[in-house]
Amino acid sequence: xxxxxxxxxxxxxxxxxxxxxxxxxxxxFFRSQVERSIHRHKMIAPQExxxxxxxxxxxxxxxxxxxxxxxxxxxGLHVDLDIPDSSPEARRVCETFCESLNVPLTVVxxxxxxxxxxxxxxxxxRPICSVCGKLKRYYFNKFAIENNFSVLxxxxxxxxxxxxxxxxxxxxxxxxxxxxxxxxxATAGFxxxxxxxxRLTEFEIANFxxxxxxxxxxxxxxxxxxxxxxxYKGLWSDLETRMxxxxxxxxxxxxxxxxxxxxxWADRKESALVACSSCGYPTSAxxxxxxxxxxxxxxxQEA
Amino acid sequence: xxxxxxxxxxxxxxxxxxxxxxxxxxxxFFRSQVERSIHRHKMIAPQExxxxxxxxxxxxxxxxxxxxxxxxxxxGLHVDLDIPDSSPEARRVCETFCESLNVPLTVVxxxxxxxxxxxxxxxxxRPICSVCGKLKRYYFNKFAIENNFSVLxxxxxxxxxxxxxxxxxxxxxxxxxxxxxxxxxATAGFxxxxxxxxRLTEFEIANFxxxxxxxxxxxxxxxxxxxxxxxYKGLWSDLETRMxxxxxxxxxxxxxxxxxxxxxWADRKESALVACSSCGYPTSAxxxxxxxxxxxxxxxQEA
Numbered sequence: 180x181x182x183x184x185x186x187x188x189x190x191x192x193x194x195x196x197x198x199x200x201x202x203x204x205x206x207x208f209f210r211s212q213v214e215r216s217i218h219r220h221k222m223i224a225p226q227e228x229x230x231x232x233x234x235x236x237x238x239x240x241x242x243x244x245x246x247x248x249x250x251x252x253x254x255g256l257h258v259d260l261d262i263p264d265s266s267p268e269a270r271r272v273c274e275t276f277c278e279s280l281n282v283p284l285t286v287v288x289x290x291x292x293x294x295x296x297x298x299x300x301x302x303x304x305r306p307i308c309s310v311c312g313k314l315k316r317y318y319f320n321k322f323a324i325e326n327n328f329s330v331l332x333x334x335x336x337x338x339x340x341x342x343x344x345x346x347x348x349x350x351x352x353x354x355x356x357x358x359x360x361x362x363x364x365a366t367a368g369f370x371x372x373x374x375x376x377x378r379l380t381e382f383e384i385a386n387f388x389x390x391x392x393x394x395x396x397x398x399x400x401x402x403x404x405x406x407x408x409x410x411y412k413g414l415w416s417d418l419e420t421r422m423x424x425x426x427x428x429x430x431x432x433x434x435x436x437x438x439x440x441x442x443x444w445a446d447r448k449e450s451a452l453v454a455c456s457s458c459g460y461p462t463s464a465x466x467x468x469x470x471x472x473x474x475x476x477x478x479x480q481e482a
Numbered sequence: 483x484x485x486x487x488x489x490x491x492x493x494x495x496x497x498x499x500x501x502x503x504x505x506x507x508x509x510x511f512f513r514s515q516v517e518r519s520i521h522r523h524k525m526i527a528p529q530e531x532x533x534x535x536x537x538x539x540x541x542x543x544x545x546x547x548x549x550x551x552x553x554x555x556x557x558g559l560h561v562d563l564d565i566p567d568s569s570p571e572a573r574r575v576c577e578t579f580c581e582s583l584n585v586p587l588t589v590v591x592x593x594x595x596x597x598x599x600x601x602x603x604x605x606x607x608r609p610i611c612s613v614c615g616k617l618k619r620y621y622f623n624k625f626a627i628e629n630n631f632s633v634l635x636x637x638x639x640x641x642x643x644x645x646x647x648x649x650x651x652x653x654x655x656x657x658x659x660x661x662x663x664x665x666x667x668a669t670a671g672f673x674x675x676x677x678x679x680x681r682l683t684e685f686e687i688a689n690f691x692x693x694x695x696x697x698x699x700x701x702x703x704x705x706x707x708x709x710x711x712x713x714y715k716g717l718w719s720d721l722e723t724r725m726x727x728x729x730x731x732x733x734x735x736x737x738x739x740x741x742x743x744x745x746x747w748a749d750r751k752e753s754a755l756v757a758c759s760s761c762g763y764p765t766s767a768x769x770x771x772x773x774x775x776x777x778x779x780x781x782x783q784e785a
Contacts, residue, residue: 348651349732351740410724414717421713429652437654444743 184208191386194423202390209387213245213375220362222373223330228252230328230370232319233277233284235269235396237388238334240276242376244393246332247280253332255284256322258315261295262401269396276394287318293476300402302476307402310472317469321460323370330365335374338381341426342411344433357445360434368452368461378427487511494689497726505693512690516548516678523665525676526633531555533631533673535622536580536587538572538699540691541637543579545679547696549635550583556635558587559625561618564598565704572699579697590621596779603705605779610705613775620772624763626673633668638677641684644729645714647736660748663737671755671764681730 180189182201189199193208200208217223229246233239233255246253257273260266270286277284289295294314300307323331340361347355365371376384388395418425454460455467462468483492485504492502496511503511520526532549536542536558549556560576563569573589580587592598597617603610626634643664650658668674679687691698721728757763758770765771 349728349735351735351738351743353739353743410721414721417720418713418717425652432652432654435654436656440654440656440744440747443747 190390193383195380195419195427197423205390206387209241209379209383210245210249212378212383213242214249216361216375216378217249217373220360220373222332222362222371222375223251226252227330228254228328229330229332229373230319230323230326231255231332232315232334233257233273234334235272236334237384237393237395237397238336238339238376238381240272240334240393240395241384241387241391242332242334243277243282244280244391245387246375247282253282254328255282256319257284257286258318259286259288259290260311261288261290262297265398265401266296268398272394272396285322287322289314289318292318293473296402299472299476303472311402313468314472317460317467320369324368329370330373331370332373332375334376334384336376336379336381336384337426337430338412338415340374340377341415341430342408344430345411345415346408353441353444356433356437357441358438360438366452366461368454377430380426493693496686498683498722498728498730500726508689508693512544512682512686513548513552515681515686516545517552519664519678519681520552520676523663523676525635525665525674525678526554529555530633531557531631532633532635532676533622533626533629534558534635535618535637536560536576537637538575539637540684540687540696540698540700541639541642541679543575543637543696543698544687544690544694545635545637546580546585547583547694548690549678550585556585557631558585559622560587560589561621562589562591562593563614564591564593565600568701568704569599571701575697575699588625590625592617592621595621596776599705602775602779606775614705616771617775620763620770623672627671632673633676634673635676635678637679637687639679639682639684639687640729640733641715641718643677643680644718644733645711647733648714648718649711656744656747659736659740660744661741663741669755669764671757680733683729 180192180199181187182189182204183198184204184207185201187201187203190202191205192199196208198208223229229251231239231243231246231253233243234257243253243255255273255277257270259270274284274286296307296311299310299314303310319331319333322328344359347359361374361377363369363372379387387393415426452461452463453465455462455470456465457470457473458467460467460469464471466474483495483502484490485492485507486501487507487510488504490504490506493505494508495502501511526532532554534542534546534549534556536546537560546556546558558576558580560573562573577587577589599610599614602613602617606613622634622636625631647662650662664677664680666672666675682690690696718729718732755764755766756768758765758773759768760773760776761770763770763772767774769777
């Protein structure tokens with residue numbers, strides 16, 4: 180196979196795009212995919228500062244590098260989860276990488292918030308992955324709002340998005356289906372959330388990291404559960420093998436034809452958000468989920 | 483494993499129901515599933531005559547036998563497609579089986595309508611499976627209406643329904659998603675359509691046929707296309723193996739939480755049906771799909 184662009188011997192075959200690229204031209208394909216997503220969904224306004232959530236994994240590091248190369252004003256934010264044998268290495272990778280790019284990085288330490296993940300895990304009976312996700316989203320948004328970032332970028336890829344969409348479709352979760360997508364516009368108390376890598380697969384991002392020499396964390400989180408996500412990822416991977424383009428079609432068709440139906444439905448029954456009685460952040464209950472977790476972990480008693 | 487009912491050695495394991503049955507008790511399980519579906523969706527009113535579409539395959543023969551055993555007043559309808567090496571055997575199987583049950587059977591011959599499937603296939607460029615399906619649905623409904631059957635039962639099983647739902651979900655086809663289900667109520671010009679086997683898998687129906695000694699057609703239609711359906715069926719079969727109950731949950735969740743959302747959406751943009759200018763049947767165009775096919779096959783010229 181030959182490179183679509185320069186006709187040299189191809190290094191990366193992309194059946195879902197019905198094409199292939201050599202090692203030199205592949206990053207151009209990658210950049211154009213990211214540019215196209217940003218442009219089509221109007222993710223970033225001119226001169227807008229972008230806060231990028233970085234975990235140390237391939238997706239977030241590829242994202243911050245690509246956004247910087249596209250000329251955006253990026254700032255990294257890493258949440259240190261305080262998980263032994265995992266968090267120190269993830270933090271080191273983020274710090275080293277951002278320093279090499281000359282990108283400012285802020286680290287939020289959950290330990291300092293009284294929310295070290297091992298402690299939370301020991302106190303809270305719910306699956307730790309969903310609690311950890313909630314905490315990260317809260318602190319990403321809190322930092323963005325408090326530091327005047329109007330847009331928060333995360334490294335979610337096509338496989339993440341398709342698995343999540345499929346999981347919520349199997350449940351026909353209309354609340355989820357009404358507002359998910361590569362751009363969640365800013366609302367009172369929330370920065371806009373963007374996913375510039377949403378059209379790129381894990382394979383395509385791993386290739387970018389390999390070709391650009393990005394050192395990233397590869398070990399899975401030691402707490403990661405036996406979730407249904409890996410099963411769904413495997414299923415869509417099999418389907419993609421047999422029907423090239425299945426993933427991106429499912430997701431793009433959802434954005435075009437599925438989401439508007441659920442959004443119209445949700446409009447009828449929207450519940451207003453109020454300020455959390457404890458921390459002031461927007462919530463649909465009296466106390467927000469993170470303050471409830473803090474209470475459960477025993478912060479209130481210690482205070 | 484032991485039979486859930488009589489504790490004898492089990493002959494059929496049903497992981498999705500977390501149970502197993504012996505050969506003698508299995509038909510009781512089967513009957514209760516069919517009864518439950520009919521009851522829950524109010525498919526058949528007391529004393530209502532039921533027209534059952536029979537193809538000669540396992541599903542439709544199991545259906546007509548089970549409905550008769552449940553005390554319903556059933557009448558079989560077979561559409562002879564006139565496909566060489568296939569239709570004569572299917573027709574013979576239906577005739578022999580209905581005779582053995584002492585159930586009346588009517589055969590509609592597409593050849594007499596000028597719509598022999600090999601002729602249609604040679605004249606029409608669209609995929610023959612979708613054209614053939616349209617013709618069968620038309621003649622099933624026509625016979626029902628003209629002979630005062632208010633309800634038409636088909637042998638669609640859980641695998642059919644899940645594959646079709648999934649195919650339409652991948653496309654986010656809101657027209658399809660707004661009104662599909664095990665019961666389509668009667669409307670002007672249309673009998674109600676019911677699928678009493680919708681909670682039973684192909685495996686469960688094949689078991690019923692084996693245990694009850696039902697001779698049925700097993701050869702696939704010689705014209706059946708390389709459709710995406712078999713791929714989707716395989717995918718859901720894999721998923722079911724890893725997550726017992728996945729199929730029935732996807733489908734039942736759709737009926738409860740997905741369909742109402744699409745139905746509300748469809749209500750906004752419903753297009754009125756009018757009588758076909760040629761045959762008088764309800765259609766959204768001036769001439770119905772079957773009359774258009776007839777025209778294409780050349781009936782008009784011969785008339």
